[in-house]
Amino acid sequence: MSEHNHIPLHSLKVSCSSCSLRELCLPVGLNREEMSQLDTVIRQSRRLKRGEYLFHSGESFKSLFAVRTGFFKTCVASQDGREQVTGFQMSGELMGLDGISTGNHSCDAIALEDSEVCELPFNRMETLSRDIPSLQHHFYRLMSREIVRDQNVMLLLGNMKAEERIAAFLLNLSQRLSTRGFAANDFILRMSREEIGSFLGLKLETVSRTLSKFQQQGWIAVDHKHIQLVKVDDLKNLISGCSHANGH
Amino acid sequence: MSEHNHIPLHSLKVSCSSCSLRELCLPVGLNREEMSQLDTVIRQSRRLKRGEYLFHSGESFKSLFAVRTGFFKTCVASQDGREQVTGFQMSGELMGLDGISTGNHSCDAIALEDSEVCELPFNRMETLSRDIPSLQHHFYRLMSREIVRDQNVMLLLGNMKAEERIAAFLLNLSQRLSTRGFAANDFILRMSREEIGSFLGLKLETVSRTLSKFQQQGWIAVDHKHIQLVKVDDLKNLISGCSHANGH
DNA sequence: CGGTACCTTGAGCGGCCTCAATCAAGGTGG
DNA sequence: CCACCTTGATTGAGGCCGCTCAAGGTACCG
The missing domain is CATH 1.10.10.10 (Winged helix-like DNA-binding domain superfamily/Winged helix DNA-binding domain)
Incomplete structure (x- = not known):
């Protein structure tokens, strides 16, 4: 039954401390104890089939998502239907940062192949980051990196x-x-x-x-x-x- | 003598609590006590003449800057010298978020008219945001808003x-x-x-x-x-x- | 007044888009 | 197994939008 859900939840609890992506993903610079605190916040991972939406633009924002395996695209659409792919995400990369701003996702995230993501409930991450300064700092850096990346895309598109x-x-x-x-x-x-x-x-x-x-x-x-x-x-x-x- | 410095510092201590921009700028949602805590962190404001650089790309990142009065542009350059203006900033808007990522500014910020900015030392802001959850939250939202803004520029440039x-x-x-x-x-x-x-x-x-x-x-x-x-x-x-x- | 920076307007060209035909790969049903 | 359809990629022909090059024009300023 759980295997046939439309949005299947992977039954295995994921763990940052044992994840092969920890050097690329969120846990950068955390010690063992902080890492296990982070583990308690990460939700079960979620599997998606090729073509499936991880979230839609306009949907209420609750969580960030980190790619474990697979490949995603994110895209925004204008009022009159034109669409722009804003990025491609691979393992260790984060999606959903745009949703923090208004509390609603401002883009679509779609799996380009069968994929698996970790769900990071944002309000719990926010609370946790108050107790773990290095996590808070890393979060700021991640968001800043996204801004820098976008600026470079702007340079590409403009020049x-x-x-x-x-x-x-x-x-x-x-x-x-x-x-x-x-x-x-x-x-x-x-x-x-x-x-x-x-x-x-x-x-x-x-x-x-x-x-x-x-x-x-x-x-x-x-x-x-x-x-x-x-x-x-x-x-x-x-x-x-x-x-x-x-x-x- | 202070009037003839290359980078003149405004002698008046600024105050968020009395600033007419507080509804547009950082203090959104802070109570009076939190606001005065924030005031202790904000450095003296800095005046810039038209054409003057607030910071250069590659410079070490120490502070964010909020426009009090005036008008700025930020721009990135590619290796071969091509330049892309990534945004125009007016009063209440923040500059420097890109620098958090690597610890160095990744763009230039230049005054387009005689201007005045508030300097927000980032590590002190970071510490303060641990004690003031609403400040932390607002910071995340600000950075997210910048990401959303950049995505919309990408849509413009691409379509x-x-x-x-x-x-x-x-x-x-x-x-x-x-x-x-x-x-x-x-x-x-x-x-x-x-x-x-x-x-x-x-x-x-x-x-x-x-x-x-x-x-x-x-x-x-x-x-x-x-x-x-x-x-x-x-x-x-x-x-x-x-x-x-x-x-x- | 001359100098400079900035803006406007024109003419011609070229890069990318548009439209369209063809082809390959994969799925489905007979 | 093949006929048929769908989807995605390739390639060609022609046209248009925005760039390039160039020549003034105008405001500002020493």
Whole structure:
């Protein structure tokens, strides 16, 4: 019966202290006792199927969510229906920070593959962070990091050309995957061309064309969602230097 | 001598409890005693001349700053020198939240007119927020609001056409000015066309042309930096509805 | 008065979008 | 097993929006 719920709850109690993501996630800098206090607050983890919503925009905000396994996108919509993907989240990354502001989520969070998240009831986190200064500090840092990340996306959307955006996107993914122990130059895209385009402010055809172009130049290998980075330095040159500066 | 310092310090001690901005700024929801605790933490206010930097990107982060009077822009730069204005701040708005993340400011903050700010030493704010739950909560909300704001800018930069961006920009300014008691439909731009363009992901010529276009249509009146909104509904239609929906 | 910063307007070009056709992969039912 | 549909990706052709380059114009200021 519990296996057939629409929103199945994982029966195993999760534990930060034993989680392989603790270096990437919330518990950074906590000692053992503080960690076990944190454990008492974390709710059971929740499993989601591909395509399932973790939360909807407008929904009442109760909890933050940390990705344990899987892959998510978050997106905002304007009044007239236009949609913008605001980010892609992988293991150890937090979702829902936008909801604190008004008490309602301001974006949708959708699983791009079968995933598992930890639920962090916010008011309990808030109380706990008063007793654990390093947790409070880490929380402030997390939110600040999100602001910095958003500012960099603004820079990308405001200044960069299509090729530069795609290069920056691939390199960003590569970097995040490698800090999680995955291959930096050989990975599977979890999102569609349209979702990449929505995130980067491009149409899906432009994304497709640009990937093809990179492949023709021998910089990457594309096989549907399977991407291999062949000449990372050339990709980096595209975004950090002017085009006339040739690699090394 | 103090008047001729490069970074002059205003000699008057500021006080949140007597500040006309207290409904817009940090003290929201504090009782009298909490407010006086906050007062002890706020440093002397600092005056800046037009064009002066409040902080530079890369500088060590010590304090947040709240605008008392005047007008600021914040901007980030990419490695190859491209610059993106990430926001304009007016009275009661906070700057520096991005610095918490790494301990260094990640953007520049520059006064667009002679201005005055309150300095909020962050580690003292952090300590104080442990004793005043409503202050802690308000801090979380402020940071979250910044995240939501950035997401909306991302939506603008990723989805909107030039006319829509300009309309959204004017309406946003109008709204913020009116909550501060200024006229909503008659104001002076504090920033140049180029700065508007940088914020909106457009070139200054496009900004200028679009403003002229709006004027020709009788939606606004433009006299250099003096802007009057004549047909607010038409501007709103431009962004929220499809163009065929005419406002009654 | 000359100098400078800023704004406006025009002409032409180019990058990305739009529209559309084709193709591959996966699911379903006969 | 194949016919059929759906979904997503690729590729082409053409058009438009915003950029680039350029030439004034205007306000401010030493």
